Amino acid sequence: xxxxxxxxxxxxxxxxxxxxxxxxxxxxxxxxxxxxxxxxxxxxxxxxxxxxxxxxxxxxxxxxxxxxxxxxxxxxxxxxxxxxxxxxxxxxxxxxxxxxxxxxxxxxxxxxxxxxxxxxxxxxxxxxxxxxxxxxxxxxxxxxxxxxxxx
Amino acid sequence: xxxxxxxxxxxxxxxxxxxxxxxxxxxxxxxxxxxxxxxxxxxxxxxxxxxxxxxxxxxxxxxxxxxxxxxxxxxxxxxxxxxxxxxxxxxxxxxxxxxxxxxxxxxxxxxxxxxxxxxxxxxxxxxxxxxxxxxxxxxxxxxxxxxxxxxxxxxxxxxxxxxxxxxxxxxxxxxxxxxxxxxxxxxxxxxxxxxxxxxxxxxxxxxxxxxxxxxxxxxxxxxxxxxxxxxxxxxxxxxxxxxxxxxxxxxxxxxxxxxxxxxxxxxxxxxxxxxxxxxxxxxxxxxxxxxxxxxxxxxxxxxxxxxxxxxxxxxxxxxxxxxxxxxxxxxxxxxxxxxxxxxxxxxxxxxxxxxxxxxxxxxxxx
Numbered sequence: 001x002x003x004x005x006x007x008x009x010x011x012x013x014x015x016x017x018x019x020x021x022x023x024x025x026x027x028x029x030x031x032x033x034x035x036x037x038x039x040x041x042x043x044x045x046x047x048x049x050x051x052x053x054x055x056x057x058x059x060x061x062x063x064x065x066x067x068x069x070x071x072x073x074x075x076x077x078x079x080x081x082x083x084x085x086x087x088x089x090x091x092x093x094x095x096x097x098x099x100x101x102x103x104x105x106x107x108x109x110x111x112x113x114x115x116x117x118x119x120x121x122x123x124x125x126x127x128x129x130x131x132x133x134x135x136x137x138x139x140x141x142x143x144x145x146x147x148x149x150x151x
Numbered sequence: 152x153x154x155x156x157x158x159x160x161x162x163x164x165x166x167x168x169x170x171x172x173x174x175x176x177x178x179x180x181x182x183x184x185x186x187x188x189x190x191x192x193x194x195x196x197x198x199x200x201x202x203x204x205x206x207x208x209x210x211x212x213x214x215x216x217x218x219x220x221x222x223x224x225x226x227x228x229x230x231x232x233x234x235x236x237x238x239x240x241x242x243x244x245x246x247x248x249x250x251x252x253x254x255x256x257x258x259x260x261x262x263x264x265x266x267x268x269x270x271x272x273x274x275x276x277x278x279x280x281x282x283x284x285x286x287x288x289x290x291x292x293x294x295x296x297x298x299x300x301x302x303x304x305x306x307x308x309x310x311x312x313x314x315x316x317x318x319x320x321x322x323x324x325x326x327x328x329x330x331x332x333x334x335x336x337x338x339x340x341x342x343x344x345x346x347x348x349x350x351x352x353x354x355x356x357x358x359x360x361x362x363x364x365x366x367x368x369x370x371x372x373x374x375x376x377x378x379x380x381x382x383x384x385x386x387x388x389x390x391x392x393x394x395x396x397x398x399x400x401x402x403x404x405x406x407x408x409x410x411x412x413x414x415x416x417x418x419x420x421x422x423x424x425x426x427x428x429x430x431x432x433x434x435x436x437x438x439x440x441x442x443x444x445x446x447x448x449x450x451x452x453x454x455x456x457x458x459x460x461x462x463x464x465x466x467x468x469x470x471x472x473x474x475x476x477x478x479x480x481x482x483x484x485x486x487x488x489x490x491x492x493x494x495x496x497x498x499x500x501x502x503x504x505x506x507x508x509x510x511x512x513x514x515x516x517x
Contacts (some may be wrong), residue, residue: 034319034401039415053411057359057411113316117410
């Protein structure tokens with residue numbers, strides 16, 4: 001497979017992982033808030049709501065992840081060449097900061113104070129950033145497998 | 152085929168226009184209002200209009216806008232949805248010149264809705280007094296509610312919002328986010344408010360579980376209090392408000408979040424009130440009135456809700472207090488409508504929401 005196409009595929013997989021994980025996390029934070037207010041939350045309702053969010057919310061989150069990753073992953077790749085020992089740390093930070101920056105940008109540009117529900121709390125924000133890190137780490141891992149000499 | 156379709160479309164449009172033309176005529180009364188929000192009719196035939204940017208304006212009997220804004224308006228917080236909102240005359244305004252203003256106060260980091268009263272004397276507000284400040288102060292500039300109505304016992308209901316980021320607080324009875332509050336004319340909480348005596352509850356609360364309530368009207372004839380509120384994406388609601396009732400936000404809703412995320416898996420839960428109707432997709436209802444006037448006999452007792460997103464006024468037909476259908480009016484204006492009122496002359500008055508907003512008067516075409 002040509003290297004550019006392969007990079008694009010890995011980028012897509014990284015976005016997919018971060019978006020799916022972020023969506024599942026967002027749903028669980030939201031349902032926990034409702035549960036705290038006394039709403040019943042049987043497993044079936046939880047699964048159904050998560051599935052609806054995967055259909056309805058994940059495309060929105062994916063756009064933010066793409067916006068962040070477009071800058072963060074090339075930057076992390078470049079820095080990793082300069083500091084090979086710090087490769088995993090760099091990608092972990094890049095993924096997290098990419099999601100944080102994209103959400104901050106959306107909140108600044110859009111009329112509502114906070115676009116994504118889970119982004120309203122520190123725990124939710126850190127969780128979504130961790131999903132960004134997972135996506136970025138997947139990208140780093142796949143790139144390393146295909147170009148082991150670089151590590 | 153294309154020509155036939157065009158002809159049918161033209162015929163349909165003409166038919167629709169003719170039907171409208173036969174029913175009513177829309178006149179421009181006043182132009183040059185900056186995001187007008189609320190209209191009140193003074194006993195002498197003049198009108199008061201709030202502009203969200205913080206000005207209170209007088210419209211003279213001939214419709215001309217007094218170039219000098221009313222002085223002494225309390226300074227508010229103006230940003231995004233925040234600013235000066237409703238002006239409401241005291242039931243005894245003719246003798247005491249008192250009026251009530253709702254507005255956002257504070258800063259971007261700490262703000263909420265506030266209610267003040269003042270006397271209007273010679274184009275100036277005097278004796279301005281803060282009556283109520285919604286708690287807690289929160290950040291952001293969204294969801295303030297801000298509409299008011301008098302109940303028959305001369306207590307006042309004031310609608311509030313959840314501040315957008317604090318939707319779960321609409322279920323918390325210890326604060327004012329996402330509530331409708333009922334106040335005495337001096338700002339105190341009436342002793343017969345539904346949560347008075349309940350440990351930790353805010354005594355001003357009249358109903359809870361609201362998102363952003365921007366329409367409220369009391370029907371004196373049927374003794375009913377109606378309100379509507381903005382849903383998120385879908386789920387705008389018309390509610391029949393009764394003291395102490397919980398209207399469910401965010402535990403139940405017919406809307407979803409702007410991101411496409413589910414707000415709640417539920418549209419119904421025990422103990423939570425169902426709306427009389429919900430608008431999905433959203434129309435963004437911005438004010439509510441009930442028609443009791445002489446000019447449009449067929450509109451008697453119907454509710455009228457102005458809308459921002461749909462750029463219309465919804466006529467909600469009621470028969471014996473029950474919903475009997477809806478009509479979408481004034482779409483031909485293609486303008487966001489911020490306020491709808493019934494004037495003392497029986498005409499319907501509209502405020503269009505823009506930087507160059509207008510006051511419009513709807514009268515029968517013949």
